[in-house]
Amino acid sequence: MFSKVQRQVCQKLTGLQQHARSVANITAKSQAVFDRESKYGAHNYHPLPVAISKGEGVFMWDVDGNRYYDFLSAYSAVNQGHSHPKIIKALTDQASTLALTSRAFYNNVLGEYEEYVTKLFGFDKVLPMNTGVEGGETANKLARKWAYNVKKIPKNKAKIVFAEGNFWGRTLAAISSSTDPSSYEGFGPYMPGYSLVPYNDLAALEKELQDPNCAAFMVEPIQGEAGVVVPQEGYLCKVRELCTKYNVLWIADEVQTGLCRTGRQVLALMLAVDHEGVKPDILILGKALSGGIYPDKMAACLLDLIFAYSWFSSVPTLPGNLNKDDS
Template structure:
């Protein structure tokens, strides 16, 4: 199936075979071997140029190899890379001041990956529940949504719907209640049914589920309910944050400030693993020395990189660019859909978008369409079978968006 539309060069085959032979088979990539990236473009080992319409799952919002971010990484890497948290370093404090002021919180707990940050938020929420809210020890429960994606650690897959991620990995971690996404009544019913609810963990837009955007007002109502029932509102903005949806955070579309904010991916512009959990003192102060940490969390390179990456978002007006060009992209996609019944639905916000292909979830059609995209110079990837995520770097221009719409329509027309 992978090679149904294009023959691989012998050079590409060598790299793919090495990964197949020596690497664990925990991913199913498109058969494209990339060696260079700049801005919205990537090049494969044969020199072919592509538009990147995945952005490393929204990690490369600032564009590939942004010179300011790479420059900050190189400069710091030549000076001091790691001290662990056994000692202070001269980069972490300034970063912590910068990031807390940038997002409007008292404190940050720095980590490395998105899944680590989610795990951190869950621990923080539980500890707050026992020590501040007064829930009896080991009875705290956290509400989550069906079809969520927060990572693949043991605890996180315990409340996942994805049987591919769950099967043969049990026993699972207790303490989670699943409710339908975008269902305020379901949330309130659980909150009022028991006094053991510690918090509500939610993606402002469900990315892996196919860019499912909730109804207007859902997030604001959910936050109000959490306040009413004294539960923490935890926003997982690993994929939706850092300007991707046309606001700095997706929750800002409804003027919501989470009790706990989870960030990753684009907080580093994709050049280094950086994640963060932010909260105010009333929540964050429950964590004491020795109760949570990471050798690499808050390392000097991460601190320097994150400041540079966030400055790029601010200085280059990437939120505004995403908001404007998201409308251009969705308008163009809907025009294509009006001419081509292969597109069943277009949805998204800012430059986090998806097209739902008019086929079953177990069909190979969306994969084959993505293969055809790659033939014509655009890289995207299916999710949940029949949905194709379309999320270019936020530095893309309107002219480039129209060129990509032309590629998308040309590829789709080949299947009519």
């Protein structure tokens, strides 16, 4: 896992972001960008005072022509660099032929994408989605359906366990499983069926998994928004062991950590769970999966979980977009 030095680097980067706010020399051109967004956009974020207008590779330029190294990488969505020519070409080639079919029809690209990603990550089935939180919602639905159809948990009694400090989005389900007041305050009543345990606390986790109504444990292998929190060595192995022991699904949320975000050899360690050689029952991927160009997320799972559905009832329109599958 990450070393102490790597953790310290993350802390230093946070300090640099805070410093940038206080010393930034704001020009009239940049201020006009800030003012327009402030006037017409909903205030749901606190961006750094930089108005970006161009990106290429590891660099970004603001409206005044200043160049920056992009160490944020759009929260990991731009692993491949900005405006990667291979990705741009794939998108433009596909868009000039066919862009969207919805899932009402077959197309000649989706199956190729599904075969590639399932073989790459070693899962049996995949469902493309649009956002990371949509992948998490789908994983929750799949776990509940499996709980009722396979584990035979009584109707409406299934429970999904999360780790404290988690972040997987801002939908009602996501904030109902959150411990961050800035995410959930003012949005009650909250959705039932969720339970929380301290992150990296195996004893507390085992106690929750012993509940016969426990359907799944959803966890980030390395917590992102909580501050890049790395569990103790062997934590993921024990999670796999406990979930198997108590017949509970393990959902790995690798939206931020997936696709070579955690170091070492690229091909050998595509996922954070690969560091301990374990495999979850459901895998959620996103961000870097998109190439930083088009919203693209996915939930992958093992074959017996899909059989828990008589019909997979999660069919949005835009995952039929051929651009995301082709890129």
